[in-house]
Amino acid sequence: MKLLVVCLGNICRSPMGEGALRSRIARSPLAGRVTVDSAGTAGWHEGKAPDPRAVACARRHGVDISALRARPLQAADFRAFDHVLCADRSNLEAARDVAPPSLRGRAVLWLPWAGIAGTDDVPDPYYGDEAGFEHSWGLLEAAAAATVARLSAQAESGIIGP
Known part of the structure; x- marks a missing residue:
């Protein structure tokens, strides 16, 4: 199973989400069976490290x-990844615009897909302060935990495999 976490610039939410998800997976029965990466729907920051505030928060x-x-997110990612987990509705639309038509369904809003109720979007903390990064981290961590639970249930059913 391969998961791709997507936000706008791939320097705040998606690397924090990737980190939270990798950490959760490493401590679960899914370790070694699920891989995670991240990308952005805009290529402005290509090759750059995550925002220092995101690094500090994580x-x-x-x-x-x-x-x-x-x-940047690419059309080939939709062939390489089973699920493209988008941080918000705007990035979901942008991701689906990049996707080959037959694979658009792989792009989903991560929070609802994971079963997180109450909000669909992880807010972008880029223009905010430390509290914004902490709020986004809390949502991403909850989504990571719920994702591991969802995929673990699938693993028990034999979908992921040994």
Whole structure:
């Protein structure tokens, strides 16, 4: 199973989401069976490290995302990944615009897909302060936990495989 976390610039939400998801997967029965990456619907930051505030936020929660580098979402990602987990509705629409028509359904809003109720979007903390990053982290961490639970249930049914 391969998962791709997507936001706008791939320097805040999607690397934090990738880090939260990787950390959760590594501590679960899915370790070694699910891979995670991240991308952005805009290529402005290609090759750059995550925003220092995102790195600091993840680090406060025991996750190191400092080695990640931004990259743009590409049509080929829809063939390479089983699910494209979008941070918000705007990026979902942008991702589906990039997707080959037959694979557009792989792009989903991550929070509802994971079963998180109450909000569909992870707010972009880029123009905010530390509290905004913490709020986004909380949503991403909840989505990561729910994703691991969802995929673990599938693993028990034999969908993911041994």
